[in-house]
Amino acid sequence: MTDKAVPKGTWVQIHQQILTPEQRAPQVPEDTAKVPLVMITKGFLEKESQMGQTVTVRTLCGRTIEGELIKVLPRFAHDFGDAVPELLEIGPRVRALLEGGEI
Amino acid sequence: MTDNSYQAVMARSNEIMKKAIGMDYSQFARGQLAFDYQALMTEAGYSLEEVIAIQRETGVGNTPLYELKNLTKLARMTSPKGKGARIFLKDEASNPSGSFKARRAALSVYHAAKHGYKGVVAATSGNYGAAVASQAAIRGLKSIIVQEAFDSRGVYQPEIEEKGRACEAYGAEVLQLSVGPELFYVFLRVLEDTGFFNASLYTPYAIAGVETLGWEIVQQLQEQYSVKPDMVVITNAGGGNLTGTARGLRKAGSDALVVGASVDLKGLHMASDTQFNRKSFTTGHTGFGVPFSTWPDRSDVPRSAGRPLRYLHSYHDPLWVAEHIGDCTATQAGTQARLA
Numbered sequence: 001m002t003d004k005a006v007p008k009g010t011w012v013q014i015h016q017q018i019l020t021p022e023q024r025a026p027q028v029p030e031d032t033a034k035v036p037l038v039m040i041t042k043g044f045l046e047k048e049s050q051m052g053q054t055v056t057v058r059t060l061c062g063r064t065i066e067g068e069l070i071k072v073l074p075r076f077a078h079d080f081g082d083a084v085p086e087l088l089e090i091g092p093r094v095r096a097l098l099e100g101g102e103i
Numbered sequence: 104m105t106d107n108s109y110q111a112v113m114a115r116s117n118e119i120m121k122k123a124i125g126m127d128y129s130q131f132a133r134g135q136l137a138f139d140y141q142a143l144m145t146e147a148g149y150s151l152e153e154v155i156a157i158q159r160e161t162g163v164g165n166t167p168l169y170e171l172k173n174l175t176k177l178a179r180m181t182s183p184k185g186k187g188a189r190i191f192l193k194d195e196a197s198n199p200s201g202s203f204k205a206r207r208a209a210l211s212v213y214h215a216a217k218h219g220y221k222g223v224v225a226a227t228s229g230n231y232g233a234a235v236a237s238q239a240a241i242r243g244l245k246s247i248i249v250q251e252a253f254d255s256r257g258v259y260q261p262e263i264e265e266k267g268r269a270c271e272a273y274g275a276e277v278l279q280l281s282v283g284p285e286l287f288y289v290f291l292r293v294l295e296d297t298g299f300f301n302a303s304l305y306t307p308y309a310i311a312g313v314e315t316l317g318w319e320i321v322q323q324l325q326e327q328y329s330v331k332p333d334m335v336v337i338t339n340a341g342g343g344n345l346t347g348t349a350r351g352l353r354k355a356g357s358d359a360l361v362v363g364a365s366v367d368l369k370g371l372h373m374a375s376d377t378q379f380n381r382k383s384f385t386t387g388h389t390g391f392g393v394p395f396s397t398w399p400d401r402s403d404v405p406r407s408a409g410r411p412l413r414y415l416h417s418y419h420d421p422l423w424v425a426e427h428i429g430d431c432t433a434t435q436a437g438t439q440a441r442l443a
Contacts, residue, residue: 018280018289023109025285032283032376035255039289040279042271061222061245061276063297076268078261081383097180098173 014067123301128405147307182429202230210312215300236273252279313347321355339363340391342409349414365392
């Protein structure tokens with residue numbers, strides 16, 4: 001993937017450093033102060049580029065933004081976590097109460 | 104050339120805000136500390152009737168009100184004899200974009216369009232982004248949503264990632280940032296770069312938009328159940344939901360107790376990179392509720408129109424509410440019958 005050219009007009013994700021750790025606001029906690037402030041956004045690639053290159057994209061709003069090309073057709077990925085046994089118990093117990101059981 | 108360093112942009116904050124909201128907040132100042140809150144709210148310039156009409160144009164509001172009969176029954180089973188209120192729910196997920204935030208976005212976006220702004224910008228990681236993007240799409244404005252979305256490992260909070268997807272689906276440009284309060288700096292730079300309207304959650308427009316929620320609660324309880332609310336429990340974070348709903352209740356002639364509820368996240372620092380993903384949700388917690396109640400003007404406008412301390416009767420963790428809701432004395436018709 002890294003050597004393959006990404007065609008102009010492709011929907012991509014870019015990464016940009018906004019502030020270095022040294023430039024961060026004075027009030028941030030210690031752990032946050034150690035890492036840079038970074039921004040990720042998406043847009044249509046302005047010209048054919050390689051992964052990892054600094055590129056320009058046109059966003060859905062029509063603005064142009066520069067950043068490092070990190071993903072092509074980025075996937076939305078999140079899930080809903082593990083099953084929670086405690087919650088599975090609550091339902092039947094509440095239902096039993098409503099049907100005339102004891103507290 | 105413009106100096107875009109953190110310090111320089113922050114120093115231009117008031118000037119940027121004036122253009123991006125079209126309002127000079129210094130006119131409300133009364134001396135060194137005080138300001139005229141009622142004058143700020145009057146400046147919004149929309150009556151309750153006008154807000155209702157504007158919201159109806161884009162399908163916002165008039166959400167269903169349900170009686171939670173099972174929860175009422177459960178509360179009465181565990182409460183002292185003669186106590187146990189009837190519990191109702193206002194289903195705000197029935198709004199376009201899925202939350203009460205559509206009420207706030209509706210008025211802000213309408214106002215922006217009316218005053219010739221080409222687009223709107225909002226700093227929000229949750230439902231408000233989707234609400235702004237949705238209302239902007241309906242009214243033909245552009246939108247940019249700035250989210251605090253992931254930690255330094257690149258791990259997203261699931262809810263924020265999902266809202267980012269919704270915003271994009273509505274056609275918004277979504278800027279996702281790592282953890283930190285400097286999001287405000289990026290937000291200011293976007294306002295300056297675009298000349299768009301600051302659709303902040305804390306302008307008088309955003310708060311006036313929620314007044315219809317409190318007003319509807321009173322109207323619907325009367326029409327559907329012939330009762331008046333004794334107490335209204337409202338999720339509290341930045342203070343806008345509570346302030347707007349409380350103002351709407353009062354405008355409808357209700358003297359119901361206004362109780363705030365926030366999930367207790369004591370011990371978590373909201374600007375901490377390593378603690379960011381120890382919570383699985385973005386709002387409705389004390390990380391916003393406590394600082395924004397005690398210092399509302401920490402928000403993204405010079406003076407927040409969300410002032411929960413003006414309206415709060417008391418403020419609790421939801422567990423407290425769950426434990427004590429059965430203690431409320433039922434005063435309305437039809438609630439006397441204690442269940443076996």
